[in-house]
Amino acid sequence: MGTTNLNKSEISVKSRTENLSLIRDFVSSKTSDAGLAKDEIENVMLAVDEACTNIIKHAYNSFPDGEIVIKLEYNSDKLLVTIIDHGSTFDPNGIPDPDLQKYYRDGRVGGLGMFLMKTLMDDVKYITVPGKYNQVLLSKRIN
């Protein structure tokens, strides 16, 4: 991402589901001037919610005092959200796209969030440094 007119914001929250509304409000307020349509902002909000929900439930295994840092930056071309946690390592390649009929038969509900993130954003990347941190990078082009 170039540095021309780069807008940056950051928030740090504890790994609790009660903070999801705070996270969504942060995303929606900080992207309001990014040049994205309202429904695109809502899609980014949902993708960030899904990423943070996965971190709370899986990386931190519902431990309430882990730290989640959300960095949001955009220029005129692209919005990038970087979400960092220090929880357990997670291999996104081990999570297949959900087969809803199979889920129904098996009574399983996981994997839907990751599928939504991939569908709602232009690109989703995971970077993990085992024992140190995990990063989820969500990006969206701005037209």
Next chain:
Amino acid sequence: MAEFSTAIIDRGDVSVINVSGYLDAHTAPTLESNFTELIDNNKFKIVVNFKDLAYISSAGLGVFMAYVEKIRDNAGDIKLTNMNEKVYNIFDLLGFPLLYEIFSTEDEAVNKFNKSDKVGNDESK
């Protein structure tokens, strides 16, 4: 602070759950307890009215997946109504319209249950 609330209204033997506000991983347990309560009371004909629902994440969608099989095993169903476009789009992305009947109005969903009962009665004659 996002708010979420539910209210259950009986319409004959159909239970209507009105959901309102933001349904996410934090608020999904409220809806789960509604389903548990209805199932414990042998109420398996359930309509969920989304008229006042502003937001849903996969944690909210997961609630419907978690209970639907048990409800259908007991000759019931979960029927969904009055979704705004945004909420419907999320259901649609995940293929839910294949698994759930989605109606524009609560009356249609409730009538569908009553109609199915009549068909059942006719067959038993």
